[in-house]
Amino acid sequence: MMDQLTHLMGGFGDVLTPMNLLWITLGAFLGTAVGVMPGLGSAMAVALLLPMTFTLDPLAALILFSGVYFGGLFGDSTAGILMNTPGNSTAIATTFEGHAMARAGRAPQALATSAIGAFTGGVLATTLVVFFAPTMADLATKFGPGEYFALALFAFVAISAIVSESPLKGLAALAIGLALALVGTDQSTGTARFTFEVPALFDGISIVVITVAVLAVGEVLHSAGRVGHRGAHELVRSKGRPWLSGPEFRAALPAWLRGAGIGVPFGIIPAGGAEVPTFLAYSTERQLDRRRRKPMFGKGAIQGVAAPEAAGNATAGSAMGALLSLGLPTSATAAVLLAAFQQYGMQPGPLLFERNGAIVWALLAGLLLATVVLLIINLPFAPLWAKLLLLPQSYLYAGITVFACLGVYATGASKTDLAIMCVLGAVAFAMRRTGVPLAPVLIAVILGPLAEYSLRDAMANSGNDPLTLVSSPITLSLYALLLLGLVWTVWRRLRPAAPAAVEEEHEEETSGSGRT
Amino acid sequence: MSHTRLDPAAEPPPAGRPPETEEPTSPLSFWDGRGELVIGAILLVVATVLVTGNLGMNVIGDGGLLGPQGFGWFVAALATVVGVLLTVAALRRSPEQRRSMAARERTNWRAVGLVMLGIIAFSALIDIVGWLIMATVMFAAVATGLGNRNVVRNLAVGFVMAAVIQIVFSGMLDLNLPSGLLGGR
Structure with a gap:
């Protein structure tokens, strides 16, 4: 324990320079902005920033990105509360009660509750990461190829079949991602695979190109397709005291803590981000509310805002832990962050704490600072952020397109990259249009090579004995978890869908902006 | 693809109009409410590319049991199965379901x-x-x-x-x- 504190203090020492503070603040501002605007997500923002930060030093870029990651989760509820259009799928759960509060004239309290909730979740989860990530990394150093294969398989099945709305559509996205990851030179034999004599493909398809095409270009095409089909939403004016009264605070506090408690475990499960825990936190609070003397749900219950927000950021925090200590991205944003690490020649995973310890601890310190900065810029100023919603959509998306093309061109000034971007953008558009999730594509692109090479290594090491894959307690428990998840999925689908019906309805409505 | 179902010129002007109220009266074309057909087609193209690539691959050295091609076969199989299932699901959908899907898939x-x-x-x-x-x-x-x-x-x-x-x-x-x-x- 003391060790971790010393390391963290060292991290604060590294991160507390004027330049780094500037990057944290910039990340917080950018993240809040993309969070507030419907359709933009932190994953897309980081993907667009990736090619532009080649020249920054790694720590500066990483704290900028993590500021964006957390900031996206702070800002996403603002549009949901004031306009009933959640900025992201992670804010849908907050929107039900949040917008009800706003309509009842309590918009500032709803915004404050959500900001403090996001802060509580983020700080609690990051603190847990500080204390437990090194232990987890130690455990993970014992991982062999068999364990890594199980981990990757677990991530694939979890994100595509268990969490996804339709397992078939999730698997479709997974297959597309795995196929993209196969292109390039085979690492163990040097064989050129699926390159079709195009030299630009020998190094594989750049992850930057894939993320920008799938997240940014696909999103722009998707919103173009919806021109003329969008309903108008009215912005509820947020006026009055932005503080919480004593009773309000006392009502929200347990909900913040419960939400954070629900969110933390989900960060290490590849569940595609914070949607599942935010809904879980919301329905927990609704159940608790039913037992109260005066049920408030539906009329603007403060707990219904507090818990999902805390859960969302707690998930983001522990997702950082899983990313740093296991190298396991559990959401689209985490997958893009992993690509960022690789861009600087660092491989998240058990060895990261040894090899790049200084940067990791500085990053964790930066995360804690970022949550504080985010609280400061969100708590009193959320109504100001809502002004961003007045920005013309046409210029916003045109700007995103210009930055997307700039980013792809900047990675290598290659025509092939631009052509791949066009094709993948069109594919992503077709996927969005039919409700095929995008996160499995990114997870598959990132973890596909890990799965393949660890399977091949495991086979080579054991003389092609398939039993080697289930020969350790870690692999066995991962497969057992996987089986449990599948059983739960089947059970959930066969059961008459009564209690979840309301949520799913809303999810479908807003799935237009659905992404982590 | 030839999408005949939506005449772009007949689209309402971009502004906050109450969307899709007159929808059910229009007749269903083949593509209506069957967006998965495109995904199915993409997956089958992916599978074809993987199979062609695997067959024509100039394998260097000994790659072990799976070799450089093993994973490609697996992904090709996955893409084929999922692609066929999605296509079948889209073709079998009832007209009512397709109508509600088409309303959601409306595209400018x-x-x-x-x-x-x-x-x-x-x-x-x-x-x-x-x-x-x-x-x-x-x-x-x-x-x-x-x-x-x-x-x-x-x-x-x-x-x-x-x-x-x-x-x-x-x-x-x-x-x-x-x-x-x-x-x-």
Whole structure:
């Protein structure tokens, strides 16, 4: 324990320079902005920033990105509360009660509750990461190829079949991602695979190109397709005291803590981000509310805002832990962050704490600072952020397109990259249009090579004995978890869908902006 | 693909109109409420590419049991199975379900086409025509596609943005964007 504190203090020492503070603040501002605007997500923002930060030093870029990651989760509820259009799928759960509060004239309290909730979740989860990530990394150093294969398989099945709305559509996205990851030179034999004599493909398809095409270009095409089909939403004016009264605070506090408690475990499960825990936190609070003397749900219950927000950021925090200590991205944003690490020649995973310890601890310190900065810029100023919603959509998306093309061109000034971007953008558009999730594509692109090479290594090491894959307690428990998840999925689908019906309805409505 | 179901000219103007009220009266075309057909087709193309690539692969050395091709076969199989299942599911859907799906899948094809055209034009011509012109044109194409009919202002805003990016990136980050026609060579 003391060790971790010393390391963290060292991290604060590294991160507390004027330049780094500037990057944290910039990340917080950018993240809040993309969070507030419907359709933009932190994953897309980081993907667009990736090619532009080649020249920054790694720590500066990483704290900028993590500021964006957390900031996206702070800002996403603002549009949901004031306009009933959640900025992201992670804010849908907050929107039900949040917008009800706003309509009842309590918009500032709803915004404050959500900001403090996001802060509580983020700080609690990051603190847990500080204390437990090194232990987890130690455990993970014992991982062999068999364990890594199980981990990757677990991530694939979890994100595509268990969490996804339709397992078939999730698997479709997974297959597309795995196929993209196969292109390039085979690492163990040097064989050129699926390159079709195009030299630009020998190094594989750049992850930057894939993320920008799938997240940014696909999103722009998707919103173009919806021109003329969008309903108008009215912005509820947020006026009055932005503080919480004593009773309000006392009502929200347990909900913040419960939400954070629900969110933390989900960060290490590849569940595609914070949607599942935010809904879980919301329905927990609704159940608790039913037992109260005066049920408030539906009329603007403060707990219904507090818990999902805390859960969302707690998930983001522990997702950082899983990313740093296991190298396991559990959401689209985490997958893009992993690509960022690789861009600087660092491989998240058990060895990261040894090899790049200084940067990791500085990053964790930066995360804690970022949550504080985010609280400061969100708590009193959320109504100001809502002004961003007045920005013309046409210029916003045109700007995103210009930055997307700039980013792809900047990675290598290659025509092939631009052509791949066009094709993948069109594919992503077709996927969005039919409700095929995008996160499995990114997870598959990132973890596909890990799965393949660890399977091949495991086979080579054991003389092609398939039993080697289930020969350790870690692999066995991962497969057992996987089986449990599948059983739960089947059970959930066969059961008459009564209690979840309301949520799913809303999810479908807003799935237009659905992404982590 | 030939999408006959939506005549873009008949689209309501982009503004807050109450959406899809007259929908159920229009007859269903083959593609209505069957968006998965496109995904199924994409998956089958992916599988075909993987199989062709695997068959024609010039394997170097001994790759072990799976070799460089093993995973490719697996992904090809996965893509084929999922692609076929999605296609079957789309073809078997009842007319009522398709009607409600079609309402959700309604797409402004003219807007999508214009945006896509802008991006493709940028990708194809950036080296010849240069950043400043192509970024301006693309910005205007996307903004117009997204319903902003003031083309002159779209071009102006796009030009300012492209110019600022060129100055920032060439000046501060040492990233050279092609000047193309404006290069004076």
